[in-house]
Amino acid sequence: MAELLDHGLGPVRTCIGCRKQGSRSELVRLVAQGNGSSAVLVDVRRRMAGRGAWLHPSEKCLALAIKRRAFGRALAGAAETGAVERYLMPGTPLVEAQAPTGKPSKPESGSEN
Numbered sequence: 001m002a003e004l005l006d007h008g009l010g011p012v013r014t015c016i017g018c019r020k021q022g023s024r025s026e027l028v029r030l031v032a033q034g035n036g037s038s039a040v041l042v043d044v045r046r047r048m049a050g051r052g053a054w055l056h057p058s059e060k061c062l063a064l065a066i067k068r069r070a071f072g073r074a075l076a077g078a079a080e081t082g083a084v085e086r087y088l089m090p091g092t093p094l095v096e097a098q099a100p101t102g103k104p105s106k107p108e109s110g111s112e113n
Contacts, residue, residue, distance in 0.1 A: 010023050010024055010025070011023070011024050013027050013054040014054065015027060015054055015055055015056045015061055015065075016030075016053050016054065016055055016061075016065045016068075016070040016071070016074050017055055017056060017058075017060070017061030017062060017063070017064035017065035017068070017070065018056060018060070018061050018064055020056075022054075022056065024046070024054075026056065027054040027055060027056055027057075028042055028043075028044075028054065028055050028056070028057045028084075028087070028088075029042075029043040029046045029048075029052045029053075029054055030042060030043065030052060030053045030054070030055055030071070030074075030075065030084060031043050031048045031049075031050045031051070031052050031053075031075065032050060032051070032075040032076060032077075032078035033078070034050060037078075037080070038077060038078050038079050038080045039078065039080040039082070039083060040053075040071050040075060040078045040079070040080060040081050040083060040084050041083050041084075042083060042084055042087040051074075051075060051076070053070075053071070053074035053075050055084070057088055058088070059088065059089060062081075062084065062085065062088055062089075065081075066081060
């Protein structure tokens with residue numbers, strides 16, 4: 001690890017999915033939302049308060065982290081990974097997608113009364 005720091009790669013972090021080490025710039029920082037929530041958030045700017053976990057931005061590492069239940073261990077019980085999945089795989093529907101309510105998202109033209 002000292003050799004990596006000597007070559008100017010900066011701080012070394014470990015991916016919670018594949019368990020391989022990489023520089024901060026190669027990994028995405030994750031934090032627990034807090035306030036009693038079990039949600040995991042992506043800390044894009046790497047400035048959010050609290051303990052952070054690190055993950056390679058790949059579907060493979062995300063799947064490994066979910067399979068290993070690594071989010072809950074790294075972030076004290078946080079397990080809701082929807083925000084991480086949306087960040088890493090935009091456009092891919094979540095398995096836990098909400099059921100439609102049957103209400104239109106916008107009122108039809110002329111029905112605003």
